[in-house]
Amino acid sequence: MRVLVVEDQADLVEILLEGLRAEGMAVDAAFGGASALEQLAVNRYDVVVLDRDLPDVHGDQVCTELVAGGAHPRVLMLTAAGTLGDRVEGLGLGADDYLAKPFAFAELVARIRALARRSNPALPPVLAHGDLxxxxxxxxxxxxxxxxxxxxxxxxxxxxxxxxxxxxVTSEELLERVWDAHTDPFTNTVRVTMMRLRRKLGEPGVIDTVPGAGYRIGRP
Incomplete structure (x- = not known):
């Protein structure tokens, strides 16, 4: 899962990056709305954690532009204003969820994962293939x-x-979904990780390599 955290408070960003990465998420950060829109134009994200009160391009505008662009990541809006009216207004802009500051980190993680499961098509919380x-x-x-x-x-x-x-699934897509923007696109990280994963999964093998295309889970 790849997440973009849009927040202008550097100390909070560092806490979120460290915590979300420890939860197995690939996380990038943007310290303002303009930077967020630039990253969203070139990277694919599953969830955007968006502070509403940004100093340059307001979070409302970022959310509106995402929704207007058609297919877009799920948006979890953060704000210090947690009244019912604020929540209704934020959801009305197209946000998928709304969380008032201060919040419990465990709740943030749960909400991010719930939003990621609401992809199109929606994925169940438990994925299975044969005995895997x-x-x-x-x-x-x-x-x-x-x-x-x-x-x-x-x-x-x-x-x-x-x-x-x-x-x-191509190697490029795996890099985009599992790693973050700081990963060298020419690295052999995907190949090495795939080799180790296959070894741990054991026999019979379940991950097929499609020459010139990428990888897929084979039929049971």
């Missing part, structure tokens, strides 16, 4: 009832592949 199961809420992967000891990136790759429901 991934519980995205509890962050647990098992095969033949045996719990797999996966790194955060290995879990992320497996989650994206299962979520694709048999469709081919």
């Amino acid at each position: 199961t991934v519980d995205t809420a509890r962050r647990v992967a098992t095969r033949a009832l045996r719990r797999l000891d996966l790194t955060l990136k290995e879990f992320g790759v497996l989650e994206v592949l299962l979520g694709a429901r048999g469709a081919v």
